[in-house]
Amino acid sequence: MDASDSRTVKLTTEQDVVSARQAVRQLCQELGFSLVEQTKTVTAASELARNTVTHGGGGEMRLQVVRNGTRRGVRLTFEDRGPGMPDIEKAMSDGWSSGDGLGMGLSGARRLVNEFEIESQPGEGTRVSIARWK
Template sequence: MIVEKSETLPVRVSEDVVRVRQLVRVHAVKAGFSLVDQTKIVTAASEIARNTIDYGGGGEARIESVTLGIRKGVRLTFSDKGPGIEDIERALRDGYTTGGGLGLGLSGAKRLSNEFDIQSAPGQGTTVSLARWK
């Protein structure tokens, strides 16, 4: 996979989530995504960025335009140094939440992505990466 362009944004306050959404949109448009695919990855980005703030205590988002052969895609990596996730499998279940939300953030974002990965351990922070291809 070749990274054509990489940008990093802070994810600390709720306005940052809006900025992440807007930058992800720019990358998705440039990769030639359809409107539906743009909407899907921007929505996934919004969910994970919010988790980075609410559960990770803030962190950063790396937004990358990538190519794999002739395929174009957008890869997102959200990392925080928060408390980490104890049970990743459970966190990925629909409706499971330790906050006050609907418990759809992680599971929903996973469904909206082509690739999805979580690295986390208690006390080690959390890194969520996801990608969507044209």
């Protein structure tokens, strides 16, 4: 994969969440994702981008086109330098919420994509990486 396939969107304000959704939708459309695939990917991105802004104190989203043989997909990486999560397993469970959400953000986002990785260190930040293949 070459560098031109990667770009970032800053995630500082709540309005940036909207920009992130639009960037992800555009990329999904360029790759020829179906409407359902687009909607799932954009919705997962929306959940994670909001987490970065509200729980992570801001950060950024990196968008990449990934290839596996003839298959293409998108990889989205959300990174912040916020307080991190002491218990990832708990944070990943349905209904768990640290804030004012429904507690479906992380666990729900995972169900909407093909690949989901999360790393978090208390006091250092959180990185979530997702991929959806066409």
